[in-house]
Amino acid sequence: MVTNLAIVLPANSDNIGIWIAAFLTLCIYSFLYKDNPFYKFAEYLFVGVSAGYWVARQYHNSLIPNLWNKLVIDHNFLYIIPGLLGIMMLMRLIPGVAWISRWAISFVVGMSAGINIIANLQGNAIAQIRGSIVPLWSGDILTSIYNWVLLIGVVCGLMYFFFSIEHKGFFGGVSRVGIWFLMVSFGASFGYTIMARISLLIGRMQFLLGDWLQVIRM
Amino acid sequence: METLAKLLNKLKTLDRRIIFTLTALAVIIPLVARLGIPSKQITNEVQGLYDYLDKLPPGSKVLISFDYDPQTKPECHPMAIAIVRHCFKKNLIIISIALWPTGASLADQVLTDEAKILGKEAGKDYAFLGYKPGGAVVIQKICTNFAEAFPTDDKGTPLKDISVMSGINDLTPFSAILSLSSGDPGIKQWVMIAHEQTRVPVAGGCTAVSAPEFYPYLNSGQMFGLLGGMKGASEYEQISGFKGMATAGMGAQSIVHLLLIIFIILANISYFYEKRKEKLGIVD
Incomplete structure (x- = not known):
């Protein structure tokens, strides 16, 4: 048996x-x-x-x-303040005094907004603008082409999101090029998304066939 | 011609479960048959990360943040294993944290397993400080005061009692910050906060779905390397000279991609055939 x-x-x-x-x-x-x-x-x-x-x-x-x-x-009795804020957050569980939690939430929202605004300005806005300022002739033909594509992509992409002028004529043409760049980036993202999802399936299959059924050896 | 028309009509109403079954077979068969399709080319972003770590002098401190969970384990875990193994082989000091709660267990598993294989000792060669909630706030805090955010390690030992933590008061003693990330908090926050405030070089690995988001950081020099999904992990395994889970999965990955390309082509043929029928006024 x-x-x-x-x-x-x-x-x-x-x-x-x-x-x-x-x-x-x-x-x-x-x-x-x-x-x-x-x-x-x-x-x-x-x-x-x-x-x-x-x-x-x-x-x-x-x-x-x-x-x-x-x-x-x-x-360190300064920690009474975050302790109290934590307790106030838990008040959300009691319907009668749930409003108290809003104070703690306001603190979290304010603090997160402050940190994120600075971080986004430093790490995204300024650093990316700096990264987009590239020489259009770098001495190397391939790098120069790459820099031109970057410039055209950034300018046309930004133009597409400028809605104060009707997208007609020259402006319409430029924003259309912006759409092409966006479409290429969506395509790349879609390809990466498929790869990611399939990777997860592969991981589970490696577990089922390897760790569980031991049909394959890792 | 009639047969083709019938086939194209059938494709229109194809049961999605047939596609699921074919996809499952496209994964299972290459895995069982051990179909290994190694990457022909190592991408610059993977090579950049490897070279940077490889050139660090022994004893350099590297911060590894485990910002993923079991849901993305097939993508991020192989890269974690490959990077930790590489760091240990080069005698680099690993200080590890987790910004995702379930990332802590995965970090503990990778560090313990690799330390056992390569004879490394906790507290002397590496330290795991555990999970801390707060994401961006934690990063912000450790930029100036490490012990404030992490007063103890994962086991509750105070930082002052861990020899490998001596001299680490903020992020500046680190030669590199590596984030293995599958979302927020992750690479983005490390670049935006830690790199911008301390100028410590940042790199990492991420799920394929989030990889396109980080390429601008590579172009602007805010990151020195990136492993994108299972492919990135397999490339790192390849340079490191071992075959891990990622390399084993790349055969199946390639076959499924091929299958999906066939599906897309067939669906487009069916779509254009329908359009043409409509134009010519043909009714089934």
């Missing part, structure tokens, strides 16, 4: 984690046929487990070292 089972079951049949992962993978893929209870079960389980994992990680990696220890061990 044991021998028969050994023939039927893959070599790693004692690894319950791999079996559970394989079962849940198949549950999720069953949606490709049609929606079914197995898919729903795996979906809900994923949401629940993710939430639990996230809470545990936040507790051990953030709440304890970055708040509790600072207050209780280091006696």
Whole structure:
């Protein structure tokens, strides 16, 4: 009986984690046929487990070292302020006093906006403008062509998004070239998207065929 | 001609499950048959990252941020393995963090496994400081004060007790920052905040879907290298001289791409055939 089972079951049949992962993978893929209870079960389980994992990680990696220890061990009472803001955020769970959470949310929104505005100006706007200012003759024919394409692409792309002038005549022609550049970039993005999605499928198949069924060896 | 017309009509109403099955077969068969199609050409962005790390003197500190989760493991995990292995082989000091909660477990797995293979010791050759929420805020903080954001490592050991962390008060002691990213927070935030504020060179690896977003950063010199998706990871494995998960998957990747190109061509033939029929007024 044991021998028969050994023939039927893959070599790693004692690894319950791999079996559970394989079962849940198949549950999720069953949606490709049609929606079914197995898919729903795996979906809900994923949401629940993710939430639990996230809470545990936040507790051990953030709440304890970055708040509790600072207050209780280091006696840095300045940390009472973020602690209070955190409690105010949790008020969202109590309908009667949910409005209190808006203060904490306002703080987060304001702070994030401040950080992102500066970061975007420094890292995106200014640095990219600087990166777009290139010599149109660099001494090397290929680099020069590349620089011309970059210049034409940037100017025409920007023209396309300028809506204060009707896109007709010379301006219409230039904005049309801008559309071509945009289309090429969308095509490249679409190609990359397909590659990304297929990579995920390959990864799951490597798991099913390798770790679980052991048909292939990594 | 009639047969072709029938075939094109059938294509119009083809059950999508047939396409799913064909795609699954196009992945399974090359994997089982071990069809390896290595990249003929190593792209400049991958070579740039490899060369930069390869030329760093032993003992240089590299910050690796694990900004991905198990959903994008097939793309980002092979590059994490290849980069960590390369850094360990070159005796570079790895300080690792995670800005995604589930990235922490993956980081721990890669560092522990590779350290075991190459005989590296936690705290002496590398440190894993764990996950911290906040994304851009965390990056902003460690630009000026590392211990404020990461008072302990992942196991709860205070930074002052970790020998490899001595002298690291901010990001300036690092020779490179590498982000393995599948979204926000990730490479974008590292470039926009860490690189712009400290001028520490930034590079990384990302999912293929987000790769086009980072090419402007390469062109402007804000990044010195980029691994885009499974292909980028396979190229890095190839230069590093080992065959990992990414190289093993590239055969299947190429076959599926071929299949999809055939699908697109057939769909376009069917579309233009329909248009022509409409123009000529032919009714089925």
